[in-house]
Amino acid sequence: MSQGMPTNLGNGHIETLLPYLLRPVKQQDYQRQRIDTPDGDFLDLDWVKRGQKKLLIISHGLESSSRAQYVQGMADLFKQNGFDVLAWNYRSCSGEMNRTARYYHSGASDDLDVVVAHALKNNDYDSVSLIGFSLGGNLTLKYAGEKAEGLDPRIQSICVFSTPCYLKTASHQLATGFNRIYTQTFVKSLRQKVVDKHALLSRQGFDLSRLNELRTLPDFDDQFTGPLHGFKDSDDYYEQCSSRYFIKDIKRPTLIVNAANDPFLSKECYPYDEVAASQTVSLEVPKYGGHVGFFKFGMGNVMWSEARALSFIRTA
Template sequence: MPVLHNSDYQAPFLLQNRHMLTIYPSLFRSIRPAAYRRERITTPDGDFLDLDFSERGSSRLVVILHGLEGNASRKYVLGMVHIFNGAGFDTVSMNFRGCSGEPNKNLRFYHSGETEDLHAVIGYLVSLKKYTAIHLVGFSLGGNVTLKYLGERGATVDGTIRSAVAISVPCDLKSGSAELEKRHNIIYMQRFIRDLGEKLRLKALQFPGSINLDHYAEVRSFRQFDDRYTAPMHGFKDALTYWEQCSSRPLLPDIRIPVLVINAKDDPFLGKECYPYEIAAGSKYVFLETPHQGGHVGFVRFGEDFYWSEKRALAFIQQM
């Protein structure tokens, strides 16, 4: 039932190409910074997470999770902060380990299926006894983490968590990784590999002898990167094992709060397995909306303060 077939997003006339929709926001969108108040919390393994709050004195909170190599200052995060603040919600933008401007303490950092840090954040927020309703919004990798967390928790999820929105989600990591290896995505892949390499170099300085960066320039794909670094650093046998165990798609049937998944059909990062139509059709909780256009975290609107995805997320959460 919750497959939403009649999405009303239409790309601007000048941005009909999926790559233009993907790239335009990061290069050309003008958006003011958020008035963040930062808190640092300690994780159970002795590391830390930096949380950026933007508060309106509300009892309703939206937790925002960024994408791969993002952070709380990314434009797509700020757009969500501003639209929800304007509607009277508090927000907190979670920076994954090593993404807040300072390397984290431990050898491992973050990955597409790491949900214990989100659980620690939720536990901290609930302990404040300040919020009667908490909602989650995740982008790309952060969307997969959001959905995986809710699927893992199922009916045991904290009752304060009421709904979630996940945008441009590679819910099948193998499919998404294969799509990004295609020639038309070479610019994105090169950038990801470059940025992740910088993070690894910092780790190598922190932990001499623990990370082998010899021939790193030969790494060309997520499969190579995950086989060589992500999997061994986080306790997985290899890239395939990591992708299988960390994809949110198999856990979607276990979600027990309303969630909206927005994946554009022209998203250059997503393979066909990232569109879980059959799961959504058989679920009371997973709503799937697949606009024909939107690119990856695109959904640009000209002449308006907010993008379509931001208005859609707000409308869904308000409805819930």
């Protein structure tokens, strides 16, 4: 499948929104499995099983799920090309609220570790590839860097798209210009989760009285995401969880694809220096694609990102 480059649709916002709003996607016949976490919570895993020996594990973006069109599109292409697929849902993202006060965040690699360990425990797969989108890309890179040489040898390749490799400036960029429209949607959804968890959070000392005054991701992360997950504040959370700091330790073939016109990403999210110093990680910056868009004319209903991921993983 020839990839070329994503199509120029005019600007990064159009290239972000058009596939999201207009792309018809085949609904995957997921088999849901619920697994327990060590802290008494649960994760919902959605499988596409065909008895293959190769597995793809997909990590979705902020306030998304395994049902997102970009997740299902990727799952469908890999299913057609000899892979089983596991699209996991972060805590609070599967359609049912999780049990504990914590939910998920950009650096919650402990949950990805639980998912990977579960997928591999029965030795059903000879090889595993990881794909992450946006927040899921950051989480995936952090996980691979933390594990370094200790990453399970069956994990043979990693591919991430639209990854905010430096969380602080990316989160602040989302609070500017047209990006405020996206931010409103994200923060509204996150605030509702706080409301749904009000009893748990109140018992832990969180003040919900000014919840509706939080308008940006840095505001929300400063009041909730950071402190709830063991960080001092939003800056501490961003600094400890930004994947750019973990790239140097990744030991498996890894591809980072961030479009040059991605409206969500600040210039610090393009880790040129970190990749230049790595023997295993490469960075591609196509001129077009937006944020998790990557539409290309002439490829039918397959996104450029899906074809690029399949090509990379096949040859890694």
